Amino acid sequence: MKATKSPSPIGRPRSFDTSKALDRALQVFRRKGYEGASLTDLTKAMGINRPSLYAAFGDKEVLFRKVLDRYAEGQLSLAREALSEPTSRAVVERLLCGTAERITCPDNPPGCLLVQGALASGNGADSIRRELTSRRLAGQVALRQRLKRAKLDGDLPPEANPANLARYIFTVIQGMAVQAAGGATRADLRRVAQIALQSWPVPRNPREKQLGTHTQSGD
C-alpha cells in the first residue's frame, strides 16, 4: 500500500499550506460574506497570489464551496455529537450551547458562515445563496428526524410536532448568528439558549430515562 501522500511530487513544490490557506479564506468569508470578499482580500489573507489560488482551488465559487465543506465539518461534528444525546432535551441543549460556543470563538470572526455567507446576494451569487439555504435546511431536517424518533420513544409528548420544534430551534440558532454578528458575547448567547430551552416540551410520563442533563426541577 502506498502512502496517501506521495513523498516527492514532481515539479516545483507548493510554497504554502493549502489547509491553512483554506482556513484563512474561511475567516475572510466569515467576515465579509461571499460577495463581499474580493480576490484581493482573499489572496492577501492567504498569503498567496491570484494564479496560485486559482491553480490550487479553482475559481472563487469553487473556493467558497471548499471552504464551506471545511466549515461544515466542524458543524457536522457538533451535530453528530448533539443528535446522539439520549434525550431530545439534551439534543437541543447541546445544539444551542454548542452553537453559542461555535459562533463566538474568539479566534474567528463572530457569526455563522451559512448565515453571513450570503443571505441576500447580488446578480452572480444566486447559486451560492441557494446552496447556503439548502445547507441550513439540511441541519433542520436532521434535527426533525431526530425529534421524530424521540417522539416514538416517548421522549416527546404525543402532541409535539417535530417539524415545528426543529424549525423553532433553528430559528433560534440562526438568530444567534445574527446576534453574534451584531456583537453579542458568548455569555449573552448562552443565556439566550437557556431561555429558548424553557419552551421545550417534557414527555407526558416524566420517568427519568437515565438521562444525563442536569435536573430541571428547579421550578
Add this chain to the structure above:
Amino acid sequence: MKATKSPSPIGRPRSFDTSKALDRALQVFRRKGYEGASLTDLTKAMGINRPSLYAAFGDKEVLFRKVLDRYAEGQLSLAREALSEPTSRAVVERLLCGTAERITCPDNPPGCLLVQGALASGNGADSIRRELTSRRLAGQVALRQRLKRAKLDGDLPPEANPANLARYIFTVIQGMAVQAAGGATRADLRRVAQIALQSWPVPRNPREKQLGTHTQSGD
C-alpha cells in the same frame, strides 16, 4: 401661511413619484442587500435613470438610508403598537406575530431589511453594516425598557431579567428573518412564534390584570 407643498415649483417637473421610487428601491435592497443591489438594478426597478436618482436621492449610501428610514417607519409603528400592549406577554406575542406577518408580506421579498441589508459586508459598506446593527439593537433596547417597566409592575416575576428576555425575543425575530429568507412561510413563522412564547415567564401572582390575550390555560 404658505402651503407646505408649493403648487408649481420652478423648472422642469419631476416625471416620477419619489415615494413610489423609494418603495421600488426598498424592494431591490430587501432582495439583494445593500452591496448586492447595483445602481443598474435600482434604476431599472425605479424606472428612472442614474442622474435622476442621484439628483433626487443622493448617492447609493444616502439612498439606502432614506430607504431604511422608510422601512423603519413600518417597523416603528409595529413596535409602538406592540410595546403599548398591557402585559409583557401580549407585547412579545404581538411583536413576534407582527414580525412574522411583516417579513412574509406576499408583495415584498421575504426577510427583514435590517438583517438582509448587510450582515457581512465588503470593504465599502462598513458604515452601513454598523448602522444596521445599531438599528437592530435599538429595537432590542426598546423592548428591554418595556420589560423593565413590566417587572416593576409585577407583570414579570422578580427573577426575570429584562435584558436577557429582550435579547431572546430579538434572537427569535432575527432568526425568523433568516428563516423567511430561506423560504419559510407565514404559517411556519407563526408556529415558531407560538413555541417561542411558551418560554415566556408568568408573574408569580397570576391574578388576571384585565389582559386581552386569548386564554393560555389550555394545559
Add this chain to the structure above:
DNA sequence: ATAGTTTTTTACCGCTTGGTATAAAAGCCG
C-alpha cells in the same frame, strides 16, 4: 547538466461597479 513538470510572479484583460459631465427637454415667469 539537461529535460520535464509544476508553481510562482508580473502584468494584463474584459467587464461591471458607483458616479458625472454635457446638453437637450420641459416646465415656469416676464
Add this chain to the structure above:
DNA sequence: CGGCTTTTATACCAAGCGGTAAAAAACTAT
C-alpha cells in the same frame, strides 16, 4: 416670444472586480 431653472437622456469616467497569459523559478528524473 425669450430668459430662467430644473430634470431628463446619452455618453462617459476612473476604479475595482474576477480571471488569465506568459515567462521565470524551483523542484524531480534521467
